[in-house]
Amino acid sequence: MQIDELTSELPGRVVAPGDDGWDAARHFHSGIGEPDAIVRAASVADVAGAVRWAAGEGVPILVRSGGHSAWGTVPGGLTVDLTALNDIDVDGTLVRVGGGATWGHIAEALADHGLGVSSGDTASVGVGGLTLGGGIGWMVRSWGLAADQLVGAQLVTAAGDVIEVTEATHPDLFWALRGGGGNFGVVTRFDFRAHPLDAVVFATLGLTGDARPILRALRDTLKAAPRELTVTFMDVPAMDPSAPAGATITAVWIGDDEAAARSALAPLLDLDDVHETDISVTRYPEVLEDMPAADPDNPMPGFVGGNTLLRELSDDAIERLVAFREANEASVLFLRSLGGAFGDVPQERTAFPARDATWFAMAGAFDIPGLVDDESRPVIVTAWDAIEALGAGIYGNFSMSTDADFADKLYPAATMARLREVKREWDPANVFSRNHNVRPG
Structure with a gap:
């Protein structure tokens, strides 16, 4: 070399x-x-x-x-x-973002213009990985995925050429960039169509008691809720002082109408085991979390579990998810509402799987000695596999797998076949393989 x-x-x-x-x-x-x-x-x-x-x-x-x-x-x-390639240019609602920018940086820049782009939850996450993998975020029910707001990209191909990619110039490649991951080149600039956004209502609800009836109520509430509302449910163990044990519902309402947000959340607030921690109007950048960087001296334990895109948050799915959390002391359960604009996009329009999903669910046990061992680990895997089987797809951005064959689990057969054809055209030697890899067709 x-x-x-x-x-x-x-x-x-x-x-x-x-x-x-x-x-x-x-x-x-x-x-x-x-x-x-x-x-x-x-x-x-x-x-x-x-x-x-x-x-x-x-x-x-x-x-x-x-x-x-x-x-x-x-x-x-x-x-x-790409860290240094982080410029952000705003031209009306067209936003050109360097491939090294992070979502916190983007949110702050757009807030000055009264604009927003749906992104993930964490300020330090890069625009590139999240968008190319789809990008589920707080505005997913109103604006869809981050990839749904993408209208163009500057790409360095495997041949070292610099090209502009849009639906008009390279339709198959543009399709693949929206959910197919980093398989097709290095995106050095993303062009998004932003949306008016002056403020959001951010709500945190504390939960006690059995999660099952709360999750059923959450599911039923979201079936009728306006698209302005997106919610998450999280139940975590006491891993450190910054993440106390317990279950919470977090919600974001697009806009500053606190009364409307409260009205949408009323069926949940009426439950005895749900209490209001905070509901207030804030700037969107303040909603994004600051995730601490990894500490080399205290590495995170392994994670036994995964994620799935559920067409329906059925009673069976709720029971299995809650039982998984209850059976594993050091485990996490996370759900996010989908539907709305996410489901408006026809399946064939992007490479992202399971557009008919209405919920995203993730669960996993932390592989900590004394809590998980060689005997219990297969039991946990079997419990998760039964949950995953209820879903219609997997969200690659929430997987920490580096299995070379993992991409085969992410996409339906027809989508994978098309991705492989695009890969063959643009990266036949598979130079871009350090990702959920699509091998050339």
Whole structure:
């Protein structure tokens, strides 16, 4: 591997083992990487040069923006760090965002213009990984996925060419970028169509008692709720002082109409085991969470479980999810409402699976010695597999799997076949394989 050639082509941009700053450069939000080299790109030309070198050497590429992906822990390969490509340009409701920007950065910039783009929950998450994987966020019922708001992209291909991708210029590639992950190139700029957004109503409801009747009421409430409302349910163990044990419902209402938000949440507030912790008007950037970076000295335990996209939050699904949480002391249960604008998009319009899902559910036990062992682990896996089987798909962005075959679980057969054809056209050598990988058709 000719690292010297890469260093000569991109002077001052390449960091390799043994160089000054290597240890700092290989730290990312979710852990510590062991790549062969890192290119800290300062321009699109830097990205193109890095891609051409990697393709010529047969070296796989990992693209880093926010750095939340588990793929950063896979040894070897070339990491292309887009952190410096974080410009945000607002032209009316058209927002052009550099591939290294984070959602907190974007939310703050757009708030100054009275605009918003539906994103995830965490400020430090990168625009690239979230959008390319679909992007379920707080406005999913009103505006759909982050990928649904994408109208164009600047892409560095596996050949090192820089192209503009829209539905008009490259329809199949544009389709694949909306949910097909980072399989098709390095997106150095995302073009979104933003929405008017001056404020949101943010609500936190504390819960006690049995979660089953509460979840049934939550499901029934969302069936009739206006699209302005999106909710989550979370039940977590006491892992640290910043995350006290217990169950909560969190809700976001688009706009500043607190009375309307309260009216939509009334069926829940009327329950004896639900109490209002806070309901107030706030800026959207304040809603996004700050997730602490991984601590190398205290690594997170493994996670035994997964996620699924449910067409219906049935009584059976509720029972299985709550029973999973009850059976595993150190486990987490999380649900988010879908439907609305998310379901308006025909399945064939994007690569994202299960557009008919109405709920997203995730559950998992933390693989902690003394709580999970070789005997209990298969039992937990079997319990999760039974829950996953109720769903219509899996959301790749919420999976920490680095299994090379995991993508086969993400997409329906017809979607995967089409993705493989797009991959064959744009990345036949599978240079972009450090992701939920779609192999060339």
